[in-house]
Amino acid sequence: MRQTDDERAILILLETWAARVRAHDLDGVVADRTRDIVMFDVPPPMQEKGIEAYRNTWPRYFESDGSRDFELRELRIVAGADVAWAHALLRCEAVPEATGRLSVGLRKVDGRWMVAHEHHSFPAGDSA
Numbered sequence: 369m370r371q372t373d374d375e376r377a378i379l380i381l382l383e384t385w386a387a388r389v390r391a392h393d394l395d396g397v398v399a400d401r402t403r404d405i406v407m408f409d410v411p412p413p414m415q416e417k418g419i420e421a422y423r424n425t426w427p428r429y430f431e432s433d434g435s436r437d438f439e440l441r442e443l444r445i446v447a448g449a450d451v452a453w454a455h456a457l458l459r460c461e462a463v464p465e466a467t468g469r470l471s472v473g474l475r476k477v478d479g480r481w482m483v484a485h486e487h488h489s490f491p492a493g494d495s496a
Contacts, residue, residue: 434461
């Protein structure tokens with residue numbers, strides 16, 4: 369299936385974001401997020417609202433062992449005219465032996481794609 373220009377732009381945005389996470393570039397990690405972003409995350413409080421709350425979650429992650437090992441796999445993107453979504457598997461050594469999940473919702477703001485919703489999750493473990 370042929371990738372659209374918008375899907376390519378979103379691919380670059382998300383791959384650049386992952387590289388910025390690996391580099392512990394806080395300003396870069398926060399770039400391309402809307403001011404009213406909502407993030408559902410793994411550690412409490414589980415939900416963060418707004419760009420400042422989003423920014424404040426990352427320093428704690430950067431302190432964790434393995435935080436420079438952050439890779440998106442099987443990234444899938446679907447883009448409409450002004451709304452898009454993407455999902456990927458997330459390899460993240462800060463959570464040992466676990467592959468996480470990432471889902472993002474994007475809006476086009478003034479002609480530029482921005483992440484408005486971000487959701488990270490990891491398996492709860494073997495419940496048997």
